[in-house]
Amino acid sequence: xxxxxxxxxxxxxxxxxxxxxxxxxxxxxxxxxxxxxxxxxxxxxxxxxxxxxxxxxxxxxxxxxxxxxxxxxxxxxxxxxxxxxxxxxxxxxxxxxxxxxxxxxxxxxxx
Amino acid sequence: xxxxxxxxxxxxxxxxxxxxxxxxxxxxxxxxxxxxxxxxxxxxxxxxxxxxxxxxxxxxxxxxxxxxxxxxxxxxxxxxxxxxxxxxxxxxxxxxxxxxxxxxxxxxxx
Numbered sequence: 001x002x003x004x005x006x007x008x009x010x011x012x013x014x015x016x017x018x019x020x021x022x023x024x025x026x027x028x029x030x031x032x033x034x035x036x037x038x039x040x041x042x043x044x045x046x047x048x049x050x051x052x053x054x055x056x057x058x059x060x061x062x063x064x065x066x067x068x069x070x071x072x073x074x075x076x077x078x079x080x081x082x083x084x085x086x087x088x089x090x091x092x093x094x095x096x097x098x099x100x101x102x103x104x105x106x107x108x109x110x111x
Numbered sequence: 112x113x114x115x116x117x118x119x120x121x122x123x124x125x126x127x128x129x130x131x132x133x134x135x136x137x138x139x140x141x142x143x144x145x146x147x148x149x150x151x152x153x154x155x156x157x158x159x160x161x162x163x164x165x166x167x168x169x170x171x172x173x174x175x176x177x178x179x180x181x182x183x184x185x186x187x188x189x190x191x192x193x194x195x196x197x198x199x200x201x202x203x204x205x206x207x208x209x210x211x212x213x214x215x216x217x218x219x220x221x
Contacts, residue, residue, distance in 0.1 A: 031207040040120070042199060042213040043154070050207040059210065090153060092209075099145055100201075100209055102153035 003027040006091045006103030013081045013110045021076040021106050023091030029101075031094050032074035033058075034066060036087040037105075043090065049074055081110045113138045115202050117212035125220050128190050132215045134200030135182040144176055144183050147199040149214070154199055157185070187217075195219045 004025045013019055025032065030051045035043040035058075045058030049068040063085060065077045074093075078085060086109050094100040118133045134144065143161045147154035158167045160176035160183060167174050171190075176183045187194055197214040204210075 031209075033209060035211070040213070042117070043201075043211040045208070045210055048207060048209070056208075058208070094207075094209070099156040099159050101156075104153050 003101055004091060004093055004103040006089075006106055008106060009104065010107050011109070013078075013108065015082060015110060017081050018077065018079050019081065019108075020078075021089055021091075021108075022073070023075065023103060024073045025091075025093040025101075026072065027093065027095070027101070028071065029093040029095040030071070031096075031100075032068065033092040033094075033100065034064075034074070034076045035090045035092065036060065036085075037090060038087050046076065046089075081108075083110045086110045113204065113210065115200060115210055115212040117198075117200050117215050119215060120213060121216045121218075123218045123220065124190060126190060126192060128219075129186065129188045130190060130217060132185040132187075132198050132200075132217070133182060134184070134212055136200075136202045137181060138202050138204040138210075140204045141178065142203040142205075145201045145203070145209075146174055146183070146185050147201065149197045149199055150195075157198075190219045192219045192221055 007022045033048045034046040047066040049055045052071045089106045091103040092100040115136045146157040158174045163178040174185045199214045201211045
């Protein structure tokens with residue numbers, strides 16, 4: 001599992017509902033990332049965290065918030081879900097000089 | 112604006128053919144370029160490139176980076192049906208930002 005656990009694997013939300021996607025890594029890496037993947041769009045960066053206690057916006061941050069709770073955990077929150085947020089969400093982590101390791105993804109549908 | 116662009120977006124070839132996938136980038140403070148293969152779920156790592164002109168090779172796959180012209184290529188020789196996947200290029204720049212291109216969907220027909 002590339003040292004990362006992502007939950008849940010699937011979720012269906014109604015428009016306006018909120019939810020938090022959880023990500024935890026066990027490789028003691030500083031950097032963590034949240035991406036979304038839509039058909040034909042590659043991976044787009046939502047937020048990232050270079051170290052515990054810091055977070056920065058990526059390419060598509062609107063409608064999302066994140067929390068870097070500690071070195072292991074980086075959560076992504078949708079406060080008021082919209083159909084445009086229907087996507088597959090991936091969490092990733094890395095340490096300087098290495099590749100990024102990805103979780104297995106969360107398939108989110110907003111109806 | 113920082114960006115990573117892959118081409119072609121889609122490619123269909125016959126088994127045994129050789130393919131070349133392209134990735135160009137425009138970023139500030141470039142650190143490294145990475146290639147990933149994505150089949151059904153999470154992307155899996157192929158190569159990381161940091162220096163120009165040094166080819167990285169793994170079996171039938173190879174990749175090279177040109178930091179002057181700001182691009183990289185991924186070559187796959189003697190393609191097999193198992194090579195069918197989306198190939199993703201990513202560029203790391205700045206502090207820890209890691210941004211992906213749109214991907215190339217490669218289909219290998221028997």
